[in-house]
Amino acid sequence: MNSIAFQKLQVGDHAQLSKAFHLEEVECFAKITGDNNPLHLDEDYAKTTIFQTRIVHGMLVSSLFSSIFGTLLPGLGSIYLFQSMKFIRPVYLDEEVTARVQVKELIMEKKRVAFDCVIVNSKQEVVVTGEAILLPPQGEAQ
Numbered sequence: 252m253n254s255i256a257f258q259k260l261q262v263g264d265h266a267q268l269s270k271a272f273h274l275e276e277v278e279c280f281a282k283i284t285g286d287n288n289p290l291h292l293d294e295d296y297a298k299t300t301i302f303q304t305r306i307v308h309g310m311l312v313s314s315l316f317s318s319i320f321g322t323l324l325p326g327l328g329s330i331y332l333f334q335s336m337k338f339i340r341p342v343y344l345d346e347e348v349t350a351r352v353q354v355k356e357l358i359m360e361k362k363r364v365a366f367d368c369v370i371v372n373s374k375q376e377v378v379v380t381g382e383a384i385l386l387p388p389q390g391e392a393q
Contacts, residue, residue, distance in 0.1 A: 253326030257362045257387045265353040266324035268315050271345050272307045280311045306341040313338075313379050315350035316368050324352060325364065325387030332363065336381035340372065347373050352383065362389060 255264075281287050286308060289296035297305040313336050320329050342348055348370050356365040363386050370379040 252322050253324065254328050254388050255325045256390055257325075257357075257364065258390075260325060260354055260357060260364055260387060262354050262357060264324060265351060266319050267349055267351040268319050268323065269347055269349040270315060271347040272311060272342065274305075274344055277305070277307055277311065277344065280308055284308075284310070286310075302341050302343075305344055307344060307346075309336075309338045309342075309379065312342045312348060312370060313350075313381070315348070315370060316352060316381070316383060319350060319352050320366075320383065320385055324354075325385060328388035330386040331383070332386055333384040334368075334381060335383075336368070336379055338379055340376055340378040342370075342372065342378055348378060350379075355382075358384075362386065 277291055281292055290300055291305055291308055294305055317331065320331055350370045352366045352368050354364055355367045358365060363384055366383045368381040368383055369377060372378050
C-alpha cells in the first residue's frame with residue numbers, strides 16, 4: 252500500500268487498477284446499498300431493456316477510483332473530497348475494466364490534488380469519466 256505525500260506528487264503521476272465484477276459482487280453491492288434494480292439482478296427483466304442482459308451498478312464500477320486513491324495514489328491517509336462522474340457505457344457482468352487516475356493539478360494553497368479519472372472496458376471504450384479532488388497525506392510519506 253502506498254502513501255505518497257502532497258510534496259512528492261507531480262502533475263502527470265498516474266495509477267490504474269483492473270477488475271471484472273462478478274454476479275456475487277453485484278448481489279452483495281445491491282444488498283449493502285439497497286439498490287435492487289432488476290436491471291442488475293434479474294436476467295429475464297434485463298433482457299427486456301436496451302442492454303439485453305444484466306449490467307453492473309455504475310457506482311460499483313466507479314468505486315475502483317476509491318480503491319486506487321486509498322491504496323495506490325496518493326494512498327494510505329488520503330481523504331476523498333470530491334468526485335464527479337459521467338456514465339457513458341454499461342459494464343457487463345464478468346467484463347474486465349481498467350480504472351485510471353492521473354494528477355491534473357496541484358492546488359498549492361490548500362495542499363489538495365485534482366485528478367482526471369477514466370474507466371475503459373476491454374475494447375478500450377470509455378465507460379466512466381470524471382474528476383476528483385483529494386487531500387493527500389501531508390509530511391514525510393513516501
